[in-house]
């Protein structure tokens with residue numbers, strides 16, 4: 001279908017309306033504190049004057065979500081950071097619960113994720129919490145809460161803790177700081193407020209071998225991890241922590257960032273059970289991003305004995321009744337010959353309500369109306385294919401959402417439009433969105449397949465990877481497994497009000513369980529797309545293969561891509577062979 005060839009990519013901008021906070025910084029404030037620098041011994045524990053200079057909060061108020069057919073940078077969140085002077089003084093607060101804090105607990109299990117929840121960007125804390133919780137779910141159970149609600153001794157109930165510092169100078173509970181200093185379980189600390197931990201310790205530098213200094217906000221575009229150079233978005237203005245000289249006998253640089261002038265600084269340092277990341281790896285993420293380094297570092301904390309294993313997935317996309325059965329059969333034959341199990345994302349009913357591709361005459365075609373297509377699907381199954389449900393019609397109502405109103409072009413479970421800059425904008429849930437409505441779509445999709453003699457799939461994939469929380473909760477009652485990237489909203493962790501204007505987009509290099517309870521099969525390479533659409537650049541076979549190669553940093557990860565059957569089989573073959581050559585073995589999604 002020509003329209004499928006044209007409109008096969010989506011680029012989503014979410015415009016956040018966040019009030020300007022530039023004047024809420026700590027500019028020019030002067031305080032009298034006690035020094036506690038591990039290296040500036042002259043100032044240690046003596047009253048000094050501290051002038052806190054400009055707070056460089058990023059001006060960016062936008063984020064991009066990467067939909068089913070796109071692989072651009074996601075989560076262009078503002079950052080909350082400041083100068084992080086060392087001369088902040090020891091934290092001398094009392095901690096009544098300290099002694100009882102960390103009794104060894106043989107029943108400790110899972111990961112505790114703690115996040116910030118104050119300041120003008122309080123909402124970002126929970127979104128980052130969602131990211132951490134979901135990634136950590138790969139390794140087992142998780143729990144999460146705002147760090148302010150941390151209770152003394154709580155760390156003892158977990159195998160590891162992740163703290164995400166996203167609010168500059170949010171005052172952390174003394175019980176949390178003391179428990180982190182005392183615990184032996186792995187602690188992963190991101191970005192802000194590490195200085196509060198240093199100031200709470202009487203000998204932080206002597207114990208850990210590093211001391212945080214100030215953020216480097218220069219344009220840093222490379223992070224090297226396990227010998228591979230991963231990308232970092234040049235627009236990310238959040239900065240990366242710099243350090244006083246690191247004592248390499250105690251602290252190890254886990255990943256290294258490279259500045260534009262070629263000099264380097266640690267991106268992550270580890271000392272004993274403490275791993276510190278100098279930034280938040282969930283902002284400005286992209287396919288070949290330093291986010292992958294963090295995804296692998298979780299193994300060190302949560303499954304350190306995991307052996308190397310690299311598996312690959314491929315999904316044939318947007319197969320509606322109007323697809324060419326010969327194309328699908330040829331793909332099935334190729335994959336079968338090459339011992340590649342695969343999935344097929346099926347759209348049960350084709351609709352073109354506006355006649356966009358039919359001379360202005362509306363068109364409606366159910367799967368049973370195309371017996372050759374039904375046969376091709378059965379043939380694909382016989383060649384190692386697994387059918388999954390990709391919505392009911394993969395379009396919404398009788399209008400453009402955003403392109404044409406035609407199946408496979410448009411969103412089904414979310415509203416969108418194209419703005420003046422030719423970017424696709426998310427507008428929120430569709431009119432009339434409800435559990436009953438979402439379930440009716442799913443039931444219609446299933447009954448349409450049943451009418452064609454096709455067994456009900458047990459895996460769901462959102463059209464264009466988007467739906468409301470209401471839809472996700474409803475669909476989860478019918479499907480326990482989904483196969484898509486995730487879009488998540490404030491309120492998902494239950495500690496802040498639901499706010500559909502605040503989203504985080506995530507992809508995963510391994511199987512996870514998301515906040516709706518879906519077991520998610522990963523899709524992290526994107527798809528072959530030779531034409532630029534909606535400000536989104538082409539993505540060629542070599543690009544997908546490069547991403548697969550970069551994902552080799554993940555010791556037990558999955559290189560997963562999808563492919564539209566109307567593109568040349570030779571391109572699919574290039575990707576399959578390239579991914580294999582990178583070191584992956586293709587498997588079916590059920591074996592993950």
Ligand SMILES: [Zn+2]
Nearest residue numbers: 068318463464
């Ligand atoms: Zn689709």
